[in-house]
Amino acid sequence: MVFLNKVERRDGHLAECPCGLVVPLENGLGGVMGVPLASVEAQVSIINTAAEVTLKQEFLNNSDSAISTVYFFPTEDKVAVHSFRATLDGRVIVGVIKDKQVASEEFEEAVKEQKTAFLAQQVRPDIMELKVGCLKPGSSCVIEISYVQELDIQEMAPRFTLPTTIAPRYIPPDNPDEVMMEVNYQFTAPQDVPISISVSIAMRTPISHINSPSHKIISEKCEEKNASGLYLGSVELKDTTAIMDKDFVLIFESKDPMKEVVIVESGGVEFDDKHSVMISFVPQFSPDNDPKCEFVFLIDHSGSMFSSPSAIDIAINALKLFLQSLPPNCYFNIVKFGNSYKKLSSESLKYSEDNLKKAKDFVNQVDNLGGTEILEPLKSIISSKPVEGYERQVFVLTDGEVSNEDAILTYIRSHIRGGRVFSLGVGHATSRSLVKGLARVGNGRAIFCAADEPMNKKVVELLSCASQCSILISDIEFRDEKDNLINHDKRFQNFPMTLYQSSKHTLYAVLDDKPSTVTIRCASGKTVESGERHAVKDSPESEVKAG
Numbered sequence: 151m152v153f154l155n156k157v158e159r160r161d162g163h164l165a166e167c168p169c170g171l172v173v174p175l176e177n178g179l180g181g182v183m184g185v186p187l188a189s190v191e192a193q194v195s196i197i198n199t200a201a202e203v204t205l206k207q208e209f210l211n212n213s214d215s216a217i218s219t220v221y222f223f224p225t226e227d228k229v230a231v232h233s234f235r236a237t238l239d240g241r242v243i244v245g246v247i248k249d250k251q252v253a254s255e256e257f258e259e260a261v262k263e264q265k266t267a268f269l270a271q272q273v274r275p276d277i278m279e280l281k282v283g284c285l286k287p288g289s290s291c292v293i294e295i296s297y298v299q300e301l302d303i304q305e306m307a308p309r310f311t312l313p314t315t316i317a318p319r320y321i322p323p324d325n326p327d328e329v330m331m332e333v334n335y336q337f338t339a340p341q342d343v344p345i346s347i348s349v350s351i352a353m354r355t356p357i358s359h360i361n362s363p364s365h366k367i368i369s370e371k372c373e374e375k376n377a378s379g380l381y382l383g384s385v386e387l388k389d390t391t392a393i394m395d396k397d398f399v400l401i402f403e404s405k406d407p408m409k410e411v412v413i414v415e416s417g418g419v420e421f422d423d424k425h426s427v428m429i430s431f432v433p434q435f436s437p438d439n440d441p442k443c444e445f446v447f448l449i450d451h452s453g454s455m456f457s458s459p460s461a462i463d464i465a466i467n468a469l470k471l472f473l474q475s476l477p478p479n480c481y482f483n484i485v486k487f488g489n490s491y492k493k494l495s496s497e498s499l500k501y502s503e504d505n506l507k508k509a510k511d512f513v514n515q516v517d518n519l520g521g522t523e524i525l526e527p528l529k530s531i532i533s534s535k536p537v538e539g540y541e542r543q544v545f546v547l548t549d550g551e552v553s554n555e556d557a558i559l560t561y562i563r564s565h566i567r568g569g570r571v572f573s574l575g576v577g578h579a580t581s582r583s584l585v586k587g588l589a590r591v592g593n594g595r596a597i598f599c600a601a602d603e604p605m606n607k608k609v610v611e612l613l614s615c616a617s618q619c620s621i622l623i624s625d626i627e628f629r630d631e632k633d634n635l636i637n638h639d640k641r642f643q644n645f646p647m648t649l650y651q652s653s654k655h656t657l658y659a660v661l662d663d664k665p666s667t668v669t670i671r672c673a674s675g676k677t678v679e680s681g682e683r684h685a686v687k688d689s690p691e692s693e694v695k696a697g
Contacts, residue, residue, distance in 0.1 A: 188208040188209065188210050188290065188344075189207070189208045189344045189345075189346075190205075190206070190207050190208075190344070190345045190346070191205075191206040191207075191345075191346045191347075191348075192204070192205050192206075192312060192346065192347045192348070192398075193206075193348050194310065194312070194347070194348065194349040194350070195349075195350050195352075196301070196308070196310060196349065196350065196351045196352065196402075197352045197380075197413065197428070198308070198352070198353060198354060198411060198413055198428055198430055198656075199300060199301045199303060199308045199428070199430055199654075199656045200298065200299070200300055200301065200428060200656075201298065201299050201300075201301055201310055202296065202297070202298050203229075203296065203297055203298075203299065203312065204233075204294060204295070204296040205223075205294070205295050205296075206292060206293070206294045207292070207293050207294075208290060208291070208292045208293075209282075209285075209290065209291045209292075209293070210289075210290045210291075211285045211286065211287060211288065211289050211290075211291075212288070213287060214287055215287060216264065216284050216285065216286050216287060217284075217285050218261055218281075218282070218284055218285070219281070219282045219285060220279065220280070220281050220282075222273075222277055222278070222279050222280075223277070223278055223280070224276055224277055224278075224313035224314070225272075225276055225277070225278050225297060225313060226276065226297075226299045226311060226312075226313060226582060227275055227276050227582045227583040227586045227587070228275070228299070228300070228583075228586070229297040229298065229299045230297055230298050230299075231270070231272070231278070231295060231296070231297040232296055232297060232298060233245070233294075233295070233296035233297075234268070234270050234293075234294070234295050234296075235293075235294040235295075236268045236282075236291060236292065236293050236294070237291070237292040237294075238266055238285075238289060238290075238291050238292075239286075239289055239290075243266075243268060245268065245270060250271060253269060253271070254269065254271075257269040257281060260284075261284060264284050265284060266282075266284050266285065266286070267281075267282075267284070268280070268281065268282055268293075269281040270295065274583070275555070275583035275587070276313065276581065276582055276583040278295070280293065280295075300656065302596075302597075302598065303653070303654045303655075303656070304401075304597050304598070304608065304611070305607050305608070305611060306403070306404075306407040306408075306432070306653075306654055307401050307402065307403040307404070307407070308401070308402060309399065309400070309401050309598075310349070310399070310400040310401075310402075311397050311398070311399050311400075311582070311598070312347070312397065312398040312399075312400075313397050313582065314396065314397050314398055344390055345387065345389075345390060346386075346387065346390065347385075347386070347387035347398060348384075348385070348386055348387075349384065349385035349386075349400060350382070350383075350384055351371075351382065351383035351384065351385070351402055352380040352381070352382055352383075353380060353381045353382075353383070353402075353404060354379065354380065354381070354409075354411040354413060355381065355404040355405060355406045355407075355409050355411065356373065356375075356381045356404065356405040356406065357371040357372075357381050357383045357402055357403070357404065357405070358403045358404060358405040359402065359403040360383055360385060360400070360401070360402045360403075361400075361401055361402075362385075362398070362399055362400050362401070363399055363401065363600055363602050363603045364396055364397060364398055364399040364578070364600060364602075365387060365388070365389075365398055365399075366387075366388040366389060367385050367386065367387060367388055367400070368385070368386045368387075368388050369383065369384065369385045369386075370383065370384050371383040371384075383402060385400060396578030396579065396600070397578060397579070397580075397600075399600065407432070407654065408432050410429075410430065410431040410432075411428075411429070411430040411431070412427065412428070412429050412430075412665070412668060413427070413428045414426070414427050414664055414665065415427075416664070423662075424639075424660050424661060424662065425660070425661045425662075425663065425664050425665070426658070426659075426660055426661075427628070427658065427659045427660070427661060427665060427668075428656065428657075428658055429656065429657045429658075429659070429668055429670075430654060430655070430656045431654070431655060431670070432652060432653065432654050432655070433621065433649045433650070433651060433652075433653075433655065433672070434651070434652065435621060435651065435672065441540070441541040441617075441619050442479060442480065442539060442540045442541070443477070443480050443481075443540055443541055443542075443543050443616065443617060444480065444481040444482070444483075444498050444536050444537045444540040444541070444542045444543070444569075445472075445476060445480060445481070445482040445483075445543050445545065445616070446482070446483045446484075446485065446498065446531050446542060446543070446544050446545070447469055447472060447482070447483070447484045447485070447545045447547065448485045448487060448524075448527055448528065448531065448544060448545065448546045448547070448548075449465055449466075449469055449484065449485070449486055449487070449513075449547045449548075450462075450465060450487060450488075450522065450524070450546075450547060450548035450549060450576075451486045451487060451488045451516070451517050451518065451519040452487070452488040452489075452518075452519060452520060452521055452522040452523075452551070453488070453518055453520055453521070453522075454522065454549055454551040455518075455548075455549055455576075455577075456518050457577075460601075461549045461576045461577030461601075462516065463601075464576040464577065464599055464600075464601060464605070465547040465548070465574070465576045466513060466516065467605055468547055468574055468576070468599065468605050468608070468609055469484070469513055469547060470510070470513060471605055471606060471609040472545065472609055472613060473506060473509055473510065473513070475609060475610065475613050476501055476506075476613075477501070477617065478501055479501070480501050480540070481498040481499060481500055481501065481537045481540055482498060482499060482501060482505075482509070483495055483497070483498040483499065484509055484512055484513065485527050485530075485531065486517060486519065487519065487522075487523060487524055487526075487527040488517070488518070488519020488520045488521060488522065488523065489519055489520035489521045489523055490519060490520075490523070491519075491523075491526065491527040491530070492517070492519075494508065494509055494512045495508075498537055522548075522551055522552045524546075524548065524552060524558060525554065525557060525558050525561060528544075528546075528558065528561065528562065529561065529565075531544055532544070532561075532562065532565050532566055532567075533565065536568055536569065541568060541569045542568055542569035543569050543570055543572065543594075543616040543617075544569065544570070544571045544572065544592065544594075545572050545573070545574065545612065545616070546571065546572070546573045546574070546585075546588050547573075547574045547576060548573070548574075548575065548576065548580075548584075548585070549575065549576055549577040549579065549580050549581070550575060550580050550581030550582070550583075550584035550585045551579070551581055552581065552584060555581070555583060555584040555587060558584070558587075558588070559584075559587045559588070559590075559591050562588065562591045562592050563591040566591075566592060566593075570592050570593045570594040570616065570648075571588050571589060571591070571592020571593070571594045572588075572589060572592070572594035572595050572596070572612050572615065572616055573585045573586075573588040573589045573592075573594065573595075573596045573597075574596075574597055574598075574599060574608070574612065575596065575597070575598040575599070576598075576599055576600075577600065577601070578600055578601065580598060582598070585598065593620075593648050594615070594616070594648075595611075595612060595615045595650065595653075597611065597612055611653070614650075614651075614652075615650045615653065618650060618651055620648060621648070621649045621650075621651070621672055621673070622647060622648060622649065622672060622673050623647040623649060623657075623670060623671070623672055624671050624672065624673045625671040626638075626657065626659065626668065626669070626670050626671070627668070627669040627670075627671070628659065628661055628665040628667070628668055628669075629665065629666060629667050629669070630663050630664065630665065630666050631666045633666075633667075636661050636662055636663045636665055637661070637662045638659045638660060638661045638662070639659070639660040639661075649672060657670075
């Protein structure tokens with residue numbers, strides 16, 4: 151969906167290029183020549199909390215010579231691309247999955263022979279690269295890519311995001327990233343290109359509301375369920391030539407968000423004789439006493455946070471809400487980071503009115519600290535001892551525009567010894583792979599907030615999750631109508647998995663038979679030296695009936 155219009159050259163200047171498919175120029179500056187984009191279409195099919203996305207883009211080579219092109223575009227974190235088609239001069243080319251090295255060699259060989267070839271590959275967790283070899287003069291090319299993704303759930307509502315931007319990422323001097331040096335462009339969409347976004351929604355429970363905090367939309371919803379027992383909704387982008395300079399976000403709410411939902415589909419490409427199951431539920435349990443917490447807020451003050459619309463304003467407002475909402479019996483600290491980092495205090499402060507005033511004064515001192523060096527302050531926080539008797543909860547407020555996310559996530563996964571990491575992604579071009587990754591490896595939650603979204607409920611939700619003791623899914627059991635145990639493919643399990651009271655969760659499974667009941671076993675847990683969470687106490691069961 152993303153379309154390039156500014157390219158950062160090797161000499162640091164920005165070259166204008168109102169296109170998405172580009173031809174790299176051999177001028178030593180890293181510039182490009184644009185291949186005009188004729189139209190864009192996105193078709194999205196959502197069932198409960200999973201989506202299938204098909205992107206179709208048409209390009210035209212109006213030059214006098216054959217060209218070889220390259221195209222980077224953003225995807226959601228952890229998507230699975232399952233289809234690639236290219237239509238060229240009436241011919242349809244269907245992509246096949248091959249070993250990365252083998253595919254690259256075959257593509258390069260085809261280009262040498264001046265054959266038209268296509269190579270699509272994931273170069274980062276949230277960036278795909280598409281190479282089109284030898285596009286002939288006057289030829290048009292329609293590229294169609296399909297992928298599936300799991301939706302975020304915030305404030306009990308599924309949240310679909312169609313990334314449309316790749317913001318320039320900060321590349322640390324001591325950790326160069328060749329891919330990001332190639333992709334470090336500012337991507338947006340030209341205004342005069344026809345754009346179509348169509349979304350179909352199917353839910354087990356009635357749909358109460360559909361809205362987009364990012365774009366103007368036209369939406370409809372059915373009050374009655376269809377023959378399959380699903381409530382349907384539809385969405386269209388209102389403006390057919392909208393400027394896609396920010397990610398497209400769609401939120402839809404259920405009239406009964408607390409209801410457990412089980413959706414079963416039979417068959418599939420890989421599982422002809424199997425049954426795929428999606429389970430959505432909101433755990434309600436009576437946990438042990440919630441832990442006493444030490445809250446550490448790591449807030450991004452790098453240069454990218456000061457772009458327009460200003461992500462730093464969103465982050466500062468969120469931090470102020472966090473401070474106002476802290477429980478009295480806690481410790482807290484604040485760390486600002488950029489090229490360097492600054493702490494409110496060398497050690498966390500006991501909650502008091504005087505310390506709260508110090509914190510607010512510190513927050514109000516807005517500093518542009520340059521590059522996004524997040525790893526060092528994270529090391530400082532995680533390697534230090536928490537306040538005795540308190541569990542440390544780290545909150546990262548950032549737009550995530552860094553290139554060394556693998557090093558960051560690896561460090562947290564390897565070194566976290568206590569507490570959890572929660573993340574709040576701010577702005578319109580957030581690195582979703584980093585923000586989600588921080589929460590994933592830190593056993594926390596990730597939430598996103600754009601400039602035009604209300605902040606209060608998001609802050610309350612994150613703080614509520616951080617203030618709960620750990621409840622884990624330790625096992626899941628499926629039974630048929632005769633109460634016989636059903637075998638299931640454990641490749642799709644990721645247990646132990648953290649649960650949060652009154653928050654919606656989604657699980658998936660592939661079964662040998664159609665289930666009648668689903669039993670989810672949970673346990674309270676504690677952090678051990680390995681950084682993993684294990685069941686340590688009696689396991690209360692939670693049973694969900696398959697509808």
